[in-house]
Amino acid sequence: MTNKRNWVQFKITKDDFKDDLTVIEVNILKAIQALDKGQGCFATNSYFAEYFNLHPVTVSKNINNLKNKGYIQIYFERQNRDKVKRTIKPISKVSYSEKSQILGVIKYINGLYNKEYDYTPLKATPEIRKAVQNKLNEFKSQKQLIQYLKKHREDLLSTHGASLWLQGKMEL
Template sequence: MQERAFKGIWIPAEIWLSKDLTIMEKIFLVEIDSLDNGYSCYASNKYFAEFFGITNGRASQIISKLSEKGYVNIDYEMDGKLIKKRILKVNKMAYPVFNLLNTPIKYSKGGYLENYKDNNIYSNNLNLIKDIVEYLNNKAGTKYHYKTKDTQKHINARLSEGFTLEDFKKVIDTKCDEWLGTDMEKFLRPMTLFGTKFESYLNQKRKGNIEDVPDWYGNTKQTEPTPELLEKIEKMKESMRL
């Protein structure tokens, strides 16, 4: 049997209270993570069936569901065309809350929980996700929810690559300038904006950037161009006549 490296389990509230997971999926998720030991879990369906008192088929269904929902990655170690071993890995990249699974909780002398830096990983990301989605909704007139798993997955993937809130805002601004009022407006969504083309969008020059227009444009206190600008315009006209 695969060895464990723990003295118990602790389930983050976001997992325990998740409506996206059944009770069996939650405890399977914790069991897979507890068998990981920092590498991967290679327990068989037979192991899970005996451990939870269910059939092999039911164990296989639950693991497949966790994979479909993006919580667990499944890989296989092959021996020619034969499957030698199945490898299970909790998807901690897309869902940082899993970094808190089985994390020891320290207590102070008074019995209260001490601050532990990793305990804030998920809550900090969730606050960022909320800010990003609200910014998108305000700019694009959309109504996306920051707690949606698919939205969180795309944003967390970019955050894990080191992108910041300002980067997300720039991408939103750039694509809103380009797509609002066009047939592309329907793509002003988390799946498209924060997907694999995110870095490309980030480096795209913003349409109608204020740096590209004269200083007097849009200035209500100055209703006409300066004499210097008028002189430049006249010189341009003369050169065009030649």
């Protein structure tokens, strides 16, 4: 007996393996992305279970993990009394390189103070790059670091103050 089901095809690269995803989650996510076609993925847990040779409960747990980690959204729509249609929409996650994040923070700091009369741009020297990298590690994300800088703009006074704070030479 041959299976006449049309299976989705997709390619997995090393870049698909994120720190927070398991091998099963990567495969299911890639299948969801391939099936999406702009309208969402309508595949059932049974489809994925058969495709990946997994138990439907394992599929369900991994789909919920992808949702909780922010890689997909799930929508339910009641079609009649007994049937519910599930739509899975992949969420595009953009990852920026460490260098890009560091330069982005420096650019943000310069933008905070560039209208001040005594503005001196913060330069991306090796010391400043290292200091920004340390702050990115401390704050866990570029977004959180930038929110902190925005909140404490007045405390830093200038790019010089931001430089001192980044290097740990000034406390807030």
